[in-house]
Amino acid sequence: xxxxxxxxxxxxxxxxxxxxxxxxxxxxxxxxxxxxxxxxxxxxxxxxxxxxxxxxxxxxxxxxxxxxxxxxxxxxxxxxxxxxxxxxxxxxxxxxxxxxxxxxxxxxxxxxxxxxxxxxxxxxxxxxxxxxxxxxxxxxxxxxxxxxxxxxxxxxxxxxxxxxxxxxxxxxxxxxxxxxxxxxxxxxxxxxxxxxxxxxxxxxxxxxxxxxxxxxxxxxxxxxxxxxxxxxxxxxxxxxxxxxxxxxxxxxxxxxxxxxxxxxxxxxxxxxxxxxxxxxxxxxxxxxxxxxxxxxxxxxxxxxxxxxxxxxxxxxxxxxxxxxxxxxxxxxxxxxxxxxxxxxxxxxxxxxxxxxxxxxxxxxxxxxxxxxxxx
Amino acid sequence: xxxxxxxxxxxxxxxxxxxxxxxxxxxxxxxxxxxxxxxxxxxxxxxxxxxxxxxxxxxxxxxxxxxxxxxxxxxxxxxxxxxxxxxxxxxxxxxxxxxxxxxxxxxxxxxxxxxxxxxxxxxxxxxxxxxxxxxxxxxxxxxxxxxxxxxxxxxxxxxxxxxxxxxxxxxxxxxxxxxxxxxxxxxxxxxxxxxxxxxxxxxxxxxxxxxxxxxxxxxxxxxxxxxxxxxxxxxxxxxxxxxxxxxxxxxxxxxxxxxxxxxxxxxxxxxxxxxxxxxxxxxxxxxxxxxxxxxxxxxxxxxxxxxxxxxxxxxxxxxxxxxxxxxxxxxxxxxxxxxxxxxxxxxxxxxxxxxxxxxxxxxxxxxxxxxxxxx
Numbered sequence: 001x002x003x004x005x006x007x008x009x010x011x012x013x014x015x016x017x018x019x020x021x022x023x024x025x026x027x028x029x030x031x032x033x034x035x036x037x038x039x040x041x042x043x044x045x046x047x048x049x050x051x052x053x054x055x056x057x058x059x060x061x062x063x064x065x066x067x068x069x070x071x072x073x074x075x076x077x078x079x080x081x082x083x084x085x086x087x088x089x090x091x092x093x094x095x096x097x098x099x100x101x102x103x104x105x106x107x108x109x110x111x112x113x114x115x116x117x118x119x120x121x122x123x124x125x126x127x128x129x130x131x132x133x134x135x136x137x138x139x140x141x142x143x144x145x146x147x148x149x150x151x152x153x154x155x156x157x158x159x160x161x162x163x164x165x166x167x168x169x170x171x172x173x174x175x176x177x178x179x180x181x182x183x184x185x186x187x188x189x190x191x192x193x194x195x196x197x198x199x200x201x202x203x204x205x206x207x208x209x210x211x212x213x214x215x216x217x218x219x220x221x222x223x224x225x226x227x228x229x230x231x232x233x234x235x236x237x238x239x240x241x242x243x244x245x246x247x248x249x250x251x252x253x254x255x256x257x258x259x260x261x262x263x264x265x266x267x268x269x270x271x272x273x274x275x276x277x278x279x280x281x282x283x284x285x286x287x288x289x290x291x292x293x294x295x296x297x298x299x300x301x302x303x304x305x306x307x308x309x310x311x312x313x314x315x316x317x318x319x320x321x322x323x324x325x326x327x328x329x330x331x332x333x334x335x336x337x338x339x340x341x342x343x344x345x346x347x348x349x350x351x352x353x354x355x356x357x358x359x360x361x362x363x364x365x366x367x368x369x370x371x372x373x374x375x
Numbered sequence: 376x377x378x379x380x381x382x383x384x385x386x387x388x389x390x391x392x393x394x395x396x397x398x399x400x401x402x403x404x405x406x407x408x409x410x411x412x413x414x415x416x417x418x419x420x421x422x423x424x425x426x427x428x429x430x431x432x433x434x435x436x437x438x439x440x441x442x443x444x445x446x447x448x449x450x451x452x453x454x455x456x457x458x459x460x461x462x463x464x465x466x467x468x469x470x471x472x473x474x475x476x477x478x479x480x481x482x483x484x485x486x487x488x489x490x491x492x493x494x495x496x497x498x499x500x501x502x503x504x505x506x507x508x509x510x511x512x513x514x515x516x517x518x519x520x521x522x523x524x525x526x527x528x529x530x531x532x533x534x535x536x537x538x539x540x541x542x543x544x545x546x547x548x549x550x551x552x553x554x555x556x557x558x559x560x561x562x563x564x565x566x567x568x569x570x571x572x573x574x575x576x577x578x579x580x581x582x583x584x585x586x587x588x589x590x591x592x593x594x595x596x597x598x599x600x601x602x603x604x605x606x607x608x609x610x611x612x613x614x615x616x617x618x619x620x621x622x623x624x625x626x627x628x629x630x631x632x633x634x635x636x637x638x639x640x641x642x643x644x645x646x647x648x649x650x651x652x653x654x655x656x657x658x659x660x661x662x663x664x665x666x667x668x669x670x671x672x673x674x675x676x677x678x679x680x681x682x683x684x685x686x687x688x689x690x691x692x693x694x695x696x697x698x699x700x701x702x703x704x705x706x707x708x709x710x711x712x713x714x715x716x717x718x719x720x721x722x723x724x725x726x727x728x729x730x731x732x733x734x735x736x737x738x739x740x741x742x743x744x745x746x747x748x749x750x
Contacts, residue, residue, distance in 0.1 A: 196718050200575040200661045202611055202650065216609070219595055229693070234591070234655050235700040236577055238712055238728065243691040247672065247714025247726075256717060269718035271726055273661040275577065278653050280609050286575045286648040288663075297622065316618040318604070325610040337613055339622025342631060343571050343644035351622075351646055353613065 044070030045163060045375070048107045048131075050099055050122065051114030052076040052087075055210050056136055059364035060111050061089050069368060070375065077103055078114075104131045108163060109371050112136060113363065127168035132161060132374060134171050134367045141172040141258060148172045148261050150179055151369040152309045153186045157262075163374040171370055176362030177201050177251065177274065178258040181285050183333040183361065184354040187307040188300055189263065193292035196269035199255055199285055203239060203274060204324060205232070206281035206358045216278050232278055239274035249274060282324035283362065284355045286337075294347035297340045304335050309361070314338055322355035330357055331365055419445030420538060420750070423482045423506075425474055425497065426489030427451040427462075430585050431511055434739035435486050436464050444743060445750070452478055453489075479506045483538060484746050487511060488738065502543035507536060507749060509546050509742045516547040516633060523547045523636050525554055526744040527683045528561045532637075538749040546745055551737030552576050552626065552649065553633040556660050558708040558736065559729040562682040564638065567670035571644035573663040574630055578614060578649060579699060580607070581656035581733045591653050607653055614649035624649060657699035658737060659730045661712075669722035672715045679710050684736070689713055697730035705732055706740055 047064075051057040057078075064071070076087070076096050083098035097103065099118070104110060104126040112119050113136035120139045127133055140146040147157040149171055161169045174182075181199055188194070205213040212227040223231040230237055241250040248256070252272040259270050277284075295303075304312050313322045314336040321336035333356035341349030356362055422439075426432040432453075439446070451462070451471045458473035472478065474493070479485060479501040487494050488511040495514045502508055515521040522532035524546055536544040549557075556574055563569070580588040587602040598606040605612055616625040623631070627647040634645050652659075670678075680687050688697045689711040696711035708731040716724030731737055 198573045198663045198718070200648075202577065202652065219593070229695070230698060231700055234653065235698055236652060236654055236659060237698045238694065238696040240694060243694055246717065247691065247712070248717065249694070271663060271716045271718035271724075273575075273663075273712065273726060273728060275659070275661065275728075277577065277611060278609065279611060284611060284650070286650065288573045288646060288648075316622065319613065319615060319618055319624070320604070321613040323605060323610055323612045325606055337622070337648065341646045342621065342623065343573070343646035349646075351648060353648060353650075 044072050045108035046073045046075070046106055047071040047371075048075035048077055048103065048110045050077045050103075050110055050112040050118065052096060053078045053082045054113055055206060055359055056113035056363045059359045060113070060368065063360070063364045063368045065090060067368065067372070069372065075103070075107065101125055104129045107131045109134065109374065111367050111371065113367075123170055127170050130166050130168045132163060132169045132171065134173060134370045136173045136363050136367055138175065138254065139172075140170050141174065141254070142261065143170075143172070146170045146172050148174055148258060149370050150174060150182055150186075150262060150366060151373055152307070153182055154262050154264070155373060158370065158373065161374065173363065173367045173370065174258050174262060175251070175254040176207055176358045177203065177272075177283060177285065178255050178262070179362050179366050180283050180333055180354055180356035180358075181255065181287060182259060182262060183307075183309055183356065184304065184335045184352060185287060185289065186263070187303045187310065188289065188291075188295060188350065191293075191299070191303055192295035194268055194289055195292050196290040197259070197271075198288040199270065199272040201239075201251075201272065201274045202277045202279065202284035202286075202324075203251075204277070204279045204281050204283055204358050207283070207362075208240065208276075213280055216280070228276070232276070234278060236275055236277045239276050241274070248272070279324045280328065281359055282327045282355055282357045284322070284324055284353065287352050287354060288341060289350045289352070290344060291348050291350070295350065296347045297338055297350065300350055300352075301338050304338065309333060310335055312336065312338070321353060324355050327355045327357050329360065331361060333361055419447050420483035421448045421450070421481055422446040422746075423450035423452055423478065423485045425452045425478075425485055425487040425493065427471055428453045428457045429488055430581055430588075430734055431488035431738045434734045435488070435743065438735065438739045438743045440465055442743065442747070444747065450478070450482065476500055479504045482506045484509065484749065486742050486746065488742075498545055502545050505541050505543045507538060507544045507546065507746075509548060509745045511548045511738050511742055513550065513629065514547075515545050516549065516629070517636065518547070521545045521547050523549055523633060524745050525549060525557055525561075525637060525741060526748055528557055529637050529639070530748060533745065533748065536749065548738065548742045548745065549633050549637060550626070550629040551582055551731075551733045552578065552647075552658060552660065553630050553637070554737050554741050555658050555708055555729055555731035555733075556630065556662060557634060557637060558682075558684055558731065559679065559710045559727060560662060560664065561638070562678045562685065563664065563666075563670060563675055563725065566668075566674070566678055568667035569643055569664055570667050571665040572634070572646075574645065574647040575661045576614075576626075576647065576649045577652045577654065577659035577661075577699070578626075579652070579654040579656050579658055579733050582658070582737075583615065583651075588655055591655070603651070607651070609653060611650055611652045614651050616649070623647070654699045655703065656734055657702045657730055657732045659697070659699055659728065662727050662729060663716060664725045664727070665719060666723050666725070670725065671722045672713055672725065675725055675727075676713050679713065684708060685710055687711065687713070696728060699730050702730045702732050704735065706736060708736055
């Protein structure tokens, strides 16, 4: 197992932080995230990662390795501060390069996760040079000319983007909360058409980066308020995204707007409340659904059991349902608490509870699945 | 300040557990919970507390003292295991007595918080002997002959119960989640009539007792699963109450059924999802409301500002809204995120976020307010 030299500290938190000492209680991926490939690829696209030192940047490597993503070459980009540092990945040595306007010469696919302003500056530049950019920031998500894609949900939105055509493109990765929500809800929406959806999130520290995960662990330390404006440990609070004039914060409005765009359904009604909870790296979401057409709860569970990228955890007798800890480092989104909503008539309403790894399916995995669709 | 000898360990957790070392970050009640009264009462009812060693039992003392509740005598009851232990309260020494069938001779008011089976056995016995029992368990809540009371919401339900009449009675304290929810929602309900309510809870450890609060704090320890069947630290999970055949757990159905009884409105539609989060002693609840009649968000905020026992924390510019930590040890329920629901037409929908101390207004304070109404 080859661990990138840079990521030791990050990985401590990404792998569960204070709970990482427990091997029984903390489910971990059984595959090594940095195993050695049988043979280095001679074919496949040239790939670059923008923002390699961040939590999602590191997870890109993990996912590329786990999925044996074919690449001809790999370029690791970061800010000037990290440039020149070396790291090992899949038994090769890499030197982190500074992101500049010339970074994308000869790059087929660039995976961006370095914040919206970097994406806005360098994303279009890369696309002009023929690179297909998969961008994890919010910079382009609501641009009507740029596809916003969850591969299991709306692959058709990027059908016009072709690798090897010489034409670059921008593709946006949805926000983590949207991806996790729609992975579970879309299969039901296809069956019974969602009319209205009330989403409440229980969001992990990871969405605010490694420093937020660190701020959550006390282990005898005094609580700090460096990342958030209030104590995080043993507390929870309304998501720190700025609040808009309508009283919703930006995180909530992403769920409202991105759902409409991804489903290509401007009529669907969505309300959301996004709450930051003291959990490490997986989000939970409680979703109340009102449908146009009836769908009973047994049918709903069957639909979810057969949905790609979804696993149903719904053991009522032993009271086991999805938890953030159990989906951490997992690819699949877990759904449970599937039941007929007692506040609605007949089979027109369901209540479900969803958990998904925020860094993996909520960010890095979804982006790399988009890249895989280009191959 | 006189701290009861028995409660030192409990109080460590009740006062914030691992975070108690921070004076800046952890808001604390400014009044000492165990201050010495100016003079000991000569009049007032004889009071007994059943379950004095539990978290709520201890909070009863704190609230009696804070509110200067008049009592002629105080009897502290617990199981055989704790009988004989001594504790100091308001500068007097008490010996804990074993709860028996004879415990209620001459007792005017008994505050019960020792679990449903103790209440079922001893509550009716006490009432027969002329004691007015305020019961914090779920034993009698749905009994149609027993009032279920939040003093700010439905004081009329206990109008027939009279202290000094010689007639005993049972009065039920609602479940903590119901109290906290209805403290915020009832003032809006009175104005615009709630048609349907979608509640999602973020519930603290305290609802499962002091041992659950202890299980939440790692401080270098390995996670344990003594109280819950899965890791609690840095995790969250569906509430541990048994799941019923309809897929709802008992905690959720309490919100559904108790709301109907307290509002005396069998038509109100309620759905709930109850989640246990790694927070110490205050619950948060996200409540989506659909109304019969319009109520705009400015009016809603004004109504809430004027509601007894409610404080509005709704600072959009600095992103400060209610948190469990800030309401801990406080009497008032805090409401924020008050906004028009973008998924509903016109002014017929609101989204709000509520936090309340689970042990205080969710249990001990509400029970003692009920007792105060008898005076």
